[in-house]
Amino acid sequence: MAKVQSSGPLLRDLKLIELGAARTIAERLLxxxxxxxxxxxxxxxxxxxxxxxxxxxxxxxxRTIIESDENELALIEPVISAVSQLMTVRPNWPDKGLAWIEAFDSLPLLQIVETMRSLSLFKESSLATYLTTILHNKLMPVFESPRVPSKPKRSYRRRQAGEPPPKRVRIRKKANAFGPRSPKRSAAL
Structure with a gap:
């Protein structure tokens, strides 16, 4: 059986902080x-x-959560996970500095989570994933320039009463690579 080569570092190769030490650091940060x-x-x-x-x-x-308006108490697991996932998916957005935190001023994070819970559509374990999608969609217009619209759709105008229909252009079919259609086949069609 062939070994599968991984493109990134293996979990055992990462220099992870011990869980107890990480918890202590988290308490210190808070x-x-x-x-x-x-x-x-x-x-x-x-x-x-x-x-x-x-x-x-x-x-x-x-800081993103507690320093944005009305979100001081939104330091709960789904919100923490969603903001972290968003920062990982869009690393250039947090690089905007204060604009990053100000963008969250218009997002009532606790209210969004409570609405998600009240809908009974999401498992508690999947709230963060769907909240990430919501945050991404809400912040996209703030941080991304709008896409240039593609070619405008053709506009059709209504004919006036008595106006003749437009002339239709007939496109002639070319003979295929094997020559023109055989008379026998053309008659059958």
């Missing part, structure tokens, strides 16, 4: 940023982010 108290699931997600993405990424996730 205290430094004067963040509100978080539940155990949110703390575990922050520790996981520190392990896999580093302290800088995690700090920006926390």
């Amino acid at each position: 205290a430094q940023l004067e963040a509100p108290t978080v539940d155990a699931a949110a703390l575990e997600r922050l520790a996981s982010l520190i392990r896999y993405h580093g302290e800088e990424h995690t700090t920006l996730v926390i």
Whole structure:
């Protein structure tokens, strides 16, 4: 059986911070940023982010959430995961600096999550994934320039009463590569 070559580093090759140390760093970050108290699931997600993405990424996730208007209390697991995933998918957006955080001012994160929960369409474990999609769609107009529209659609005008129909142009079919149609076949058609 052939071995499969991986293009990226294997999990065992990553220099991961030990989980307990990552949890301690997460608690320190929350205290430094004067963040509100978080539940155990949110703390575990922050520790996981520190392990896999580093302290800088995690700090920006926390700041993005608590420093945007009306989202100080939105430091919950689905929101943390969604903001982190969005930062990973669109790394150029957080590079915009203050504009990144200001873009979240118009997004009531807790209200969006509560609406998602009330719809009973999403499993609790998949909320973050769908919230990432929502945030992406809401922030796309802010950070991406609008696409140039393609060729405009042809406009049709209505004929006036008594106006003759437009002349139709007939396109002549060319003979195929094997020559013109045989008389026998043309008669059958």
